[in-house]
Amino acid sequence: MNTSSLHALIIDQHMGELSPEVAELLEAHLAQDAAAHAEAERIRQTLAVTQQAMLLHPELVRVGANDDMTAQRSVTRGLRAPWLAKAAAITLLAGLAGAGGFFVGRKPATVSVTAITTAPPALPLAPRKDSPWARYRIAHESSGGGLRVERVDLSTSSDR
Amino acid sequence: MELTNHSPALERFFTESSGDLARYFSRRHGVGELAQDLVQETFLQMARGLRDGRQFKCARGYLFGIARHLSQAAWTQRSREAVIPFEPATGDMAAPIPDERVAAARETIAALSSVQREILDLRFSQGLSYAEIAEALGIPIGTVRSRLHHAVAEVRSRLESEGHFPSPQNL
Numbered sequence: 001m002n003t004s005s006l007h008a009l010i011i012d013q014h015m016g017e018l019s020p021e022v023a024e025l026l027e028a029h030l031a032q033d034a035a036a037h038a039e040a041e042r043i044r045q046t047l048a049v050t051q052q053a054m055l056l057h058p059e060l061v062r063v064g065a066n067d068d069m070t071a072q073r074s075v076t077r078g079l080r081a082p083w084l085a086k087a088a089a090i091t092l093l094a095g096l097a098g099a100g101g102f103f104v105g106r107k108p109a110t111v112s113v114t115a116i117t118t119a120p121p122a123l124p125l126a127p128r129k130d131s132p133w134a135r136y137r138i139a140h141e142s143s144g145g146g147l148r149v150e151r152v153d154l155s156t157s158s159d160r
Numbered sequence: 161m162e163l164t165n166h167s168p169a170l171e172r173f174f175t176e177s178s179g180d181l182a183r184y185f186s187r188r189h190g191v192g193e194l195a196q197d198l199v200q201e202t203f204l205q206m207a208r209g210l211r212d213g214r215q216f217k218c219a220r221g222y223l224f225g226i227a228r229h230l231s232q233a234a235w236t237q238r239s240r241e242a243v244i245p246f247e248p249a250t251g252d253m254a255a256p257i258p259d260e261r262v263a264a265a266r267e268t269i270a271a272l273s274s275v276q277r278e279i280l281d282l283r284f285s286q287g288l289s290y291a292e293i294a295e296a297l298g299i300p301i302g303t304v305r306s307r308l309h310h311a312v313a314e315v316r317s318r319l320e321s322e323g324h325f326p327s328p329q330n331l
Contacts, residue, residue, distance in 0.1 A: 016289070042316065046316040050280065053265035058187040061187060062188060
């Protein structure tokens with residue numbers, strides 16, 4: 001008989017769960033085998049100590065305490081790998097920062113596109129002569145798609 | 161024993177079980193009116209179950225199954241109110257004699273799952289059989305047996321590691 005079978009049989013016998021025939025066979029085996037007998041004695045001592053602990057410590061079966069423990073386990077289960085939580089937080093922050101940066105970076109381009117698409121036809125090519133900007137004019141640059149500031153030769157521009 | 165609602169057998173069953181149930185509740189909720197109320201409520205629920213034609217394998221296991229649910233509900237109620245201090249009854253035991261083995265066993269049992277602790281309690285404090293425990297907890301008999309064996313093995317391992325008795329290899 002192997003050790004685990006012996007353990008199981010002795011515990012079941014102690015609990016009164018063995019049929020009389022099996023219990024008798026077990027006793028016969030223990031009577032013949034000194035090592036098995038000693039092992040059985042240790043298991044019986046363990047059972048006696050376990051029973052004493054249960055009787056002396058009813059707090060072990062407080063259902064509320066059990067529920068608390070279960071709840072605590074379920075709450076802490078997610079935090080069992082703190083590195084995972086940190087990595088998730090860093091990834092989330094990096095993602096948010098990246099997305100924010102992307103949209104902030106896109107804003108001037110959008111403005112520029114708006115300016116380009118709307119500004120060219122309305123650009124005043126002939127500023128007033130008394131204006132500090134009278135010597136300059138802003139023109140639409142057709143090749144690059146941007147704006148160009150160029151100096152105006154007032155002597156040749158007789159129309160101004 | 162044929163249990164039907166309002167039968168003499170049921171009355172006898174209730175009379176015989178009232179002490180066990182009172183101990184079950186007093187270990188969890190302390191000695192007092194609450195424990196007595198829970199005993200009565202357990203009997204009422206069982207009677208209602210019988211009236212409604214509820215089938216069960218063993219009456220005692222079914223009774224303790226109801227008791228378990230009521231106890232859990234009472235604990236939930238308690239935790240909401242959070243006013244009643246817990247002073248459990250220690251049964252008929254005399255003042256505990258300090259014993260390192262019992263302390264070690266207590267620590268080991270405290271680390272087991274709640275179901276394992278309940279199995280140990282129903283077995284060692286209430287004297288329920290494997291089948292009755294299975295009925296009370298709503299789990300297979302084989303699970304009751306294996307979890308109880310595992311719990312005992314854990315305690316035994318702890319006792320051995322602390323040198324309370326020699327391991328088989330050292331014999």
